Amino acid sequence: MKKIVFTNDKGGVGKTTTVANLAVGLSQRGKKVMVVDMDPQADVTYALLGQRAPETRRGYLPPTIHSLLLGHYSLDQVMLEVPRYKNITLIPSNSDLAAVSMKLSSQPTRLRSILDSLHGKSPDVILIDTGKGLDPLAINAMAAANEVIVMVTPGRLELDAISRLQEHITLVRSEVLQHDSEPAMRGILLTLADHHSVTKDTIKRIRKKFPGLLFNTVIPKNNDLQKAIARSKSIFEVAPKSKGAIAYQQLLDELNL
Ligand SMILES: Nc1ncnc2c1ncn2[C@@H]1O[C@H](COP(=O)(O)OP(=O)(O)OP(=O)(O)O)[C@@H](O)[C@H]1O
Numbered sequence: 001m002k003k004i005v006f007t008n009d010k011g012g013v014g015k016t017t018t019v020a021n022l023a024v025g026l027s028q029r030g031k032k033v034m035v036v037d038m039d040p041q042a043d044v045t046y047a048l049l050g051q052r053a054p055e056t057r058r059g060y061l062p063p064t065i066h067s068l069l070l071g072h073y074s075l076d077q078v079m080l081e082v083p084r085y086k087n088i089t090l091i092p093s094n095s096d097l098a099a100v101s102m103k104l105s106s107q108p109t110r111l112r113s114i115l116d117s118l119h120g121k122s123p124d125v126i127l128i129d130t131g132k133g134l135d136p137l138a139i140n141a142m143a144a145a146n147e148v149i150v151m152v153t154p155g156r157l158e159l160d161a162i163s164r165l166q167e168h169i170t171l172v173r174s175e176v177l178q179h180d181s182e183p184a185m186r187g188i189l190l191t192l193a194d195h196h197s198v199t200k201d202t203i204k205r206i207r208k209k210f211p212g213l214l215f216n217t218v219i220p221k222n223n224d225l226q227k228a229i230a231r232s233k234s235i236f237e238v239a240p241k242s243k244g245a246i247a248y249q250q251l252l253d254e255l256n257l
C-alpha cells in the first residue's frame with residue numbers, strides 16, 4: 001500500500017488541489033483511496049465533502065483526525081465513506097486539529113501507528129494532505145508515509161524550500177524512524193506554472209540541482225482548477241477537457257499507482 005504525503009513548508013502551493021483531484025482521479029480508475037486530512041484548515045475535507053467536520057463543543061467530541069490522534073476514537077469510527085465518490089474514504093479534519101500539534105511533538109510516529117492498524121482493510125493508496133509549516137503535524141504525516149511529493153510553485157526561493165524538505169525527510173528517516181529507508185522523496189511537482197520566464201527558469205534550476213526528481217508533468221495555472229475546488233468538485237467533473245484535468249490525468253499516469 002502506497003502512502004503518499006504532499007508537502008511544502010509554505011502555503012498555497014496546490015497541495016489540497018492536488019490531493020483532492022488525484023483522489024477522485026484514482027477512484028475513477030477503480031482504485032480504493034483513503035485521504036487523510038492533516039491540516040487544521042480542513043480544505044481537503046471541504047473539497048471532498050462540501051463541508052468541514054463539526055467542531056468540538058462541550059460534551060460533544062466529533063470523530064475527526066483530532067480525536068483519532070488523541071486516542072478518543074478508533075480509525076474505524078473516524079474513517080468515513082465520501083458519499084459522492086465511490087472508493088474514497090476520508091479521515092476528516094477541522095480547526096480542533098491545531099490544538100493537537102504541540103502534543104504530537106513527543107509522538108512523531110502517532111499517525112504512522114494508527115495507519116499501520118489498517119491491516120486487511122487497506123486501501124490501494126493513502127494520500128495525506130498537510131498544512132503550512134514543518135510542525136509536528138507535518139512531521140507525523142511524513143513519518144507515516146512511504147513517499148513524499150514536494151510541491152513547488154515557480155520562483156527562485158523554491159530551491160531552498162526543496163533543500164529544507166530534503167533535510168527534514170532525512171531527519172525523519174534517521175531520527176524518528178531509526179534509520180529506515182523510507183519515506184523516500186518520490187518527486188517534485190511544479191504547480192501554478194505559466195508561460196513566464198520564471199517558470200522556465202524554475203524548471204531549469206530544479207532539473208540541475210535535483211536531477212531526476214522533477215515530475216515530467218507540470219500542473220498549469222488554470223482557472224478551472226480554482227473554480228472546481230471552490231465548488232467542492234473535482235476538475236474531472238467540472239471541466240474534464242481543461243488543461244488542468246489533462247495535467248492531473250497525466251500525473252496519474254506518471255505516478256502509476
Ligand atoms: N493549478 C492551479 N491553477 C489555478 N489555481 C490553483 C491551482 N492550484 C491551486 N490553485 C488555487 O490556489 C489556491 C491554493 O491552492 P491549494 O489550496 O491547493 O494550496 P495548498 O498548498 O493546499 O494551500 P494551504 O497551504 O493553504 O493548504 C486555491 O485557491 C486554489 O484554488
Ligand SMILES: [Mg+2]
Pocket residue numbers: 015016017039043044129130131
Ligand atoms: Mg491545503
